[in-house]
Amino acid sequence: MQVREVEIVNPTGLHTRPGNRFVKKxxxxxxxxxxxxxxxxxxxxxxxxxxxxxxSLGDKISIEADGQDEQQAVEELAALIASFTE
Amino acid sequence: MTALKGIAASPGVVLGRVFVYTMPxxxxxxxxxxxxxxxxxxxxxxxVEVGEGSVAEAELKVLHDGIAAARDQLENLVExxxxxxGDDLAEVFEGHLEILTDEGLDEEMSAAIxxxxxxxxxxxREGIEHQRNEFLALEDEYLRERADDLADIGRRLLYAxxxxxxxxxxxxxxxxxxxxxxxxxxxxxxxDPSRVGGFAVETGGRTSHTAIMARTLELPAVVGxxxxxxxxxxxxxxxxxxxxxxxxxxxxxxxxxxxxxQFEQRRAAYLADREAMLAxxxxxxxxxxxxxxxLGVNIGTPADASAAIPWNPDGVGLYRSEFLFMDQPTLxxxxxxxxAYATVAKVMKGKPVILRTLDVGGDKPVAAIPFPEEDNPFLxxxxxxxxxxxxxxxxxxxxxxxxxxxxxxxEGDVWVMYPMISAYEEVLAIKALLAEVQAELHxxxxxxxxxxxxxxxETPGAAMIADKLAEIVDFFSIGSxxxxxxxxxxxxxxxxxxxxxQTFHPAVWRLVAEVIKAGxxxxxxxGMCGELAGIEEAALPLLGLGxxxxxxxAQSLPxxxxxxxxxxxxxxxAAAQAVLQAHTAAEAHAVxxxxxxxxxx
Numbered sequence: 032m033q034v035r036e037v038e039i040v041n042p043t044g045l046h047t048r049p050g051n052r053f054v055k056k057x058x059x060x061x062x063x064x065x066x067x068x069x070x071x072x073x074x075x076x077x078x079x080x081x082x083x084x085x086x087s088l089g090d091k092i093s094i095e096a097d098g099q100d101e102q103q104a105v106e107e108l109a110a111l112i113a114s115f116t117e
Numbered sequence: 118m119t120a121l122k123g124i125a126a127s128p129g130v131v132l133g134r135v136f137v138y139t140m141p142x143x144x145x146x147x148x149x150x151x152x153x154x155x156x157x158x159x160x161x162x163x164x165v166e167v168g169e170g171s172v173a174e175a176e177l178k179v180l181h182d183g184i185a186a187a188r189d190q191l192e193n194l195v196e197x198x199x200x201x202x203g204d205d206l207a208e209v210f211e212g213h214l215e216i217l218t219d220e221g222l223d224e225e226m227s228a229a230i231x232x233x234x235x236x237x238x239x240x241x242r243e244g245i246e247h248q249r250n251e252f253l254a255l256e257d258e259y260l261r262e263r264a265d266d267l268a269d270i271g272r273r274l275l276y277a278x279x280x281x282x283x284x285x286x287x288x289x290x291x292x293x294x295x296x297x298x299x300x301x302x303x304x305x306x307x308x309d310p311s312r313v314g315g316f317a318v319e320t321g322g323r324t325s326h327t328a329i330m331a332r333t334l335e336l337p338a339v340v341g342x343x344x345x346x347x348x349x350x351x352x353x354x355x356x357x358x359x360x361x362x363x364x365x366x367x368x369x370x371x372x373x374x375x376x377x378x379q380f381e382q383r384r385a386a387y388l389a390d391r392e393a394m395l396a397x398x399x400x401x402x403x404x405x406x407x408x409x410x411x412l413g414v415n416i417g418t419p420a421d422a423s424a425a426i427p428w429n430p431d432g433v434g435l436y437r438s439e440f441l442f443m444d445q446p447t448l449x450x451x452x453x454x455x456x457a458y459a460t461v462a463k464v465m466k467g468k469p470v471i472l473r474t475l476d477v478g479g480d481k482p483v484a485a486i487p488f489p490e491e492d493n494p495f496l497x498x499x500x501x502x503x504x505x506x507x508x509x510x511x512x513x514x515x516x517x518x519x520x521x522x523x524x525x526x527x528e529g530d531v532w533v534m535y536p537m538i539s540a541y542e543e544v545l546a547i548k549a550l551l552a553e554v555q556a557e558l559h560x561x562x563x564x565x566x567x568x569x570x571x572x573x574x575e576t577p578g579a580a581m582i583a584d585k586l587a588e589i590v591d592f593f594s595i596g597s598x599x600x601x602x603x604x605x606x607x608x609x610x611x612x613x614x615x616x617x618x619q620t621f622h623p624a625v626w627r628l629v630a631e632v633i634k635a636g637x638x639x640x641x642x643x644g645m646c647g648e649l650a651g652i653e654e655a656a657l658p659l660l661g662l663g664x665x666x667x668x669x670x671a672q673s674l675p676x677x678x679x680x681x682x683x684x685x686x687x688x689x690x691a692a693a694q695a696v697l698q699a700h701t702a703a704e705a706h707a708v709x710x711x712x713x714x715x716x717x718x
Contacts, residue, residue, distance in 0.1 A: 040171045042460045045268070046259060047212040048205075054215055078215040079222060079248060085257050089524075 032097040037103040041115035044087030049115045050053070054078045056111050064108070069110025119352065119370040123342025124322060128391075132377065133314035135370070136293035137349050138300075140272075141281055143235050176230045180238040183278025187217055187270075190277060191639035192381075193266065194307075201309075213270050222248065230563035231251055237278060245271030269301040289313070296349040305330040315361050317342050317368050337363030371491045377680045394675040398429040402667075402678045406685045410660065412678055413471070413668040415646060419460040421487045425671035432469035432530075434594070434668020435646035436461060438518065439475055442483040448514060454521035462529025469530045471594065471644070471668075473573065476500050476536040486511060495608065500537025500573075505546055513549070513565055526566030534571040534594055539578040561575050574647075575599035578694035580628040583635035593636050594668075597647025619702035624698050626658070633663045644668060654709040655718060656680040661693030684716045 036094035038047065043052055045066075057064045057075040068090055073080040086092055094116065096104040158219055167347065191214045199207035214221065222244055226482040229240035252264040276282070286295070286307040295316035298305075305327060308316075315337035321327045322341055331338035339345075339361060345368065352359065352370035360369045364387065369376055403409040413434025414425040422433060441449045441457055462470050475483075480497025482488045491497040504511035522533050535547055548570060558565045574580050575596030583593065597620070602609045604625050607617035619625075629645075636643035644666030649655045651669030656677050667677060692712035699705035 042260070044464050048208045049261065051208060051212040051215050064715060074221070077219050077221045078212065079219045082260060082263060083251055083255065084351055085255055085260055089452055 032095060033101040033105040035055075035094045035109045036111050037092060037094065038087055039086060039092065041117050042088050043117055044090065045081055045084075045112075046087075047082070047109045048093040049117055050078055050081050050086075053108065053111060053114075054081060056108055057104070058098065060098070060100045060104040062101045062104050064097075064104055065095045067093040067095060073093065075097045118291055118372050118376065119348045121345055121348055121370075123317065123339040123366045123367045123368065124328075125364055125366035126321070126328035127315075127334075127336060127338040128387065129315060129335070129337030130360070130362045130387050131294060131314040131366070131373075131379055132358070132360045132380060132384070133292050133294040134290075135349050135352050135359045136295050137346065138286065138289075138295050138297040138304075138351065139346075140276075149452060165386065173234075174230050176237045176240070178231065179278060180226060180405065181242060183219060183237065183241070183274055184223070185278070187277035188214065189273045190273065190539075191217060198307075204364070209266075213266060215272075216267070217270055232299070238275060241271060241274050241278065245274070256583050261410065265301065265454060268674045272301065286313075286448050292426055294361055295530055296359070296478055298346060300330075303334075305334070308336065310334045310336055315363060316672070317345050317359075319343060319345055320456050331363070337361055339363055339366050339368055342366075342368060357623045364399055373448055393679075395427075395684075397675040397678050398427065400678070401684065402431070404660070404681055404684050404686055404689070406687075408660075408686050409665040410664065410681060411644070412672045412681075413469075413644070413646075413666055414670050414674065416461070419464065421671075422461045426464070428671045430468070430671065430674060432471070433461060433465060433664075434644055434666055435471045436470055437476070438472060439477050439481075439483065442475060442477065442485060443587045446484045448485045448517070448638070451524075454518060458521055458525035459528040459619045462525050462531055465529060467530055469532055469569075471532045471534055471592075471646075472522055473527075473536055474501060474515060475504065477534050478503070486514070495602070499548070501535040501543065502537055505543060508698040514715045515550065516554055519551055520558060522568055522699045523555055523558055523565040526562060526568045527564050528566075531566065532569040532592060534570055534573055534574045534592070534654075536596070537599075537684045538586075539576045541582060541585055541589075544572060544586060548589065549684065573599075574632050575603070575647075577604050577628060580632050583632045584638065587639035587641055590641065592641050593632060593643045595629055595632055595643065595645040595647065597611045597625070597629070597649035598643055600647070601649075604628060609665050620652065620655075620701040621696070621699075621705040621709065622699060623699050623702070623705055625661075629659075630662050630693070630697060636665075637663055642666060651677065652704060653677065653680060654713050657684055657689050657692040658696040659693075659713050660684060661686070661689035680713060680716060688712065688716055 041049060043049060054076060065072050066075045066081060066084065068084050068086055071084050073084045094105050094108050130324055138694060195207050195214065198210055200641060222712040226244040226579060229235045229243055230237065235243065249264045249267040251269060253261055257260050260587045281534060287306050292313045292314060294314045297318050299318050299320040300316065313336065317339040322653045328338065328340050348370055350449060355371045358371055360372050360377065362383060401409055402412045411431040413432045414430040415423065415435040417434055417437045419438040436569045441454060458472060464547050477483050479491045479494030479497055502511055504515040506512065522531055538544060571590050571592035571593040571594060572586065572595045574583060574593050579586060596608060601618060601620060605617055605622055607614050609618045633643045635712050642665040645659065645664055646668040650667040651673040653676055657680060670678065692709060695708040699708060
């Protein structure tokens with residue numbers, strides 16, 4: 032399993048639009064992927080659960096991937112989050 | 118004629134034909150739904166139990182066919198919206214598509230059919246309702262509003278499942294005014310502003326999704342207009358005409374000729390005014406002879422900052438941080454404050470944001486801080502006085518606020534100012550505290566930026582030693598409301614002595630002149646964030662005294678800018694001298710008024 036810690040830098044966090052891009056990206060990978068914020072651990076491939084986790088500006092989250100493309104998954108998802116500006 | 122009053126949601130005056138937009142009844146659901154105990158919503162009564170595997174399988178198929186049909190619709194909508202309205206809005210519906218096909222939602226609805234024996238429609242309704250409630254329970258206001266999106270998705274799924282098409286608002290006749298119970302995000306997204314004159318709905322408030330959308334589309338709109346559907350149906354029996362004033366929240370069905378003329382005049386005035394004001398927004402606040410000043414906005418929340426953007430302010434001249442403290446029983450956390458401040462800093466895109474630290478007192482207390490009973494709360498434990506020193510017990514409040522402000526400064530240009538300063542040593546104490554907090558963030562490896570330090574000049578004491586204070590701060594902001602009240606010893610809330618509270622009293626102006634002079638001598642900017650900065654008659658004399666920055670409500674910006682752009686510094690200086698030499702407030706106001714008229718003509 033691979034884990035990456037990232038900080039949310041865009042003002043709207045992982046809400047509708049950035050959240051949608053994040054989930055779409057996650058679905059490109061075969062690995063099981065989860066996002067961990069504090070006590071909450073949610074499926075990265077479900078926009079509903081990602082939105083309800085309330086991930087917003089300044090939050091530190093971990094991206095966990097488990098599977099054949101786990102390395103690539105955490106790297107690309109972390110890079111995507113860092114690229115959000117909205 | 119029938120006149121109704123609702124909530125003014127989006128300004129503009131429009132005359133058009135009534136178009137009542139209602140959803141068709143889901144008859145298909147009523148006739149074929151055979152087992153759902155909860156479907157009273159659609160008028161279906163409890164019927165047979167779903168139990169046998171075959172029935173459950175049939176319902177699952179209905180559900181999945183429905184999801185597929187709704188998905189097709191949404192895919193078409195995404196493409197159409199992308200072509201007509203751009204990527205931003207298209208992405209909202211891509212999000213709907215993602216939620217509609219969410220595995221978790223599908224599992225939840227399927228389980229309701231198999232395990233709890235609901236029919237497909239009952240399962241959809243319960244699944245959507247459950248998700249909506251989870252969003253409504255969230256702390257984040259933005260996310261709570263996403264419950265509207267869930268309702269929208271649920272409606273689409275129900276109709277697609279029943280195979281009942283609902284009329285697209287994109288295809289309605291030209292020149293109509295829409296009357297509806299409510300409009301969902303996908304309804305408003307399909308509105309073509311060049312075909313629709315405006316709309317009026319029964320539900321919603323000024324900040325509801327529908328109202329926000331109307332303002333974005335610049336469509337005149339009235340929301341929360343109770344009884345409008347009935348009135349519209351009734352009006353259709355007559356001429357079926359409607360005039361709507363979105364700025365006043367007024368709606369008149371089948372207006373008389375006199376009323377039509379009156380609304381047409383209002384419409385012409387609104388359009389002319391709007392054009393002139395918007396034309397001003399893109400221009401700098403520069404006098405005819407080339408002197409430029411900054412025009413900022415006063416805000417209380419990040420939403421206020423976004424709303425001010427069309428007026429193109431040069432920055433935020435006053436961000437009242439107390440709003441965060443007033444809405445809740447406990448103190449806002451550092452992260453909560455950081456998010457709000459950083460959002461404003463980002464919205465302003467590098468323009469200065471002047472954040473005022475908590476400014477409360479016995480007259481306007483907050484729930485989270487106990488206030489003692491005081492004989493004179495206006496002269497008491499308020500502003501920076503209640504949280505500057507450790508022995509006051511509230512120093513932690515200021516520390517947390519400064520940590521949040523310093524962190525937000527990494528996201529934009531944040532200036533911090535302190536209210537209710539009356540002594541030099543208070544400023545020294547603030548600077549020491551700020552240095553401590555900054556060192557703490559540094560030691561913790563936190564990301565932060567540099568802030569400018571300034572003070573509100575709102576006590577005569579601070580104004581009189583402005584030359585000394587200017588040596589140790591980066592900027593001044595004159596709080597004209599409190600400065601007036603303290604200079605004239607007149608409580609501005611006390612109706613009995615309202616005549617004593619004189620905005621144009623020459624004493625107040627003389628203090629303002631001294632403060633600006635002291636700032637100039639040390640080369641630090643001097644702004645004003647009280648009501649005086651937004652008063653048209655005051656614009657010229659303040660300019661003449663050398664004020665660098667005016668801060669006011671967004672709507673006042675173009676009016677003040679218009680005066681500054683029409684003036685020369687000679688005229689402004691003459692107006693300033695005349696005000697300073699006046700014997701009375703009435704005389705000062707009269708000379709300022711005359712100077713303004715002369716400049717505008």
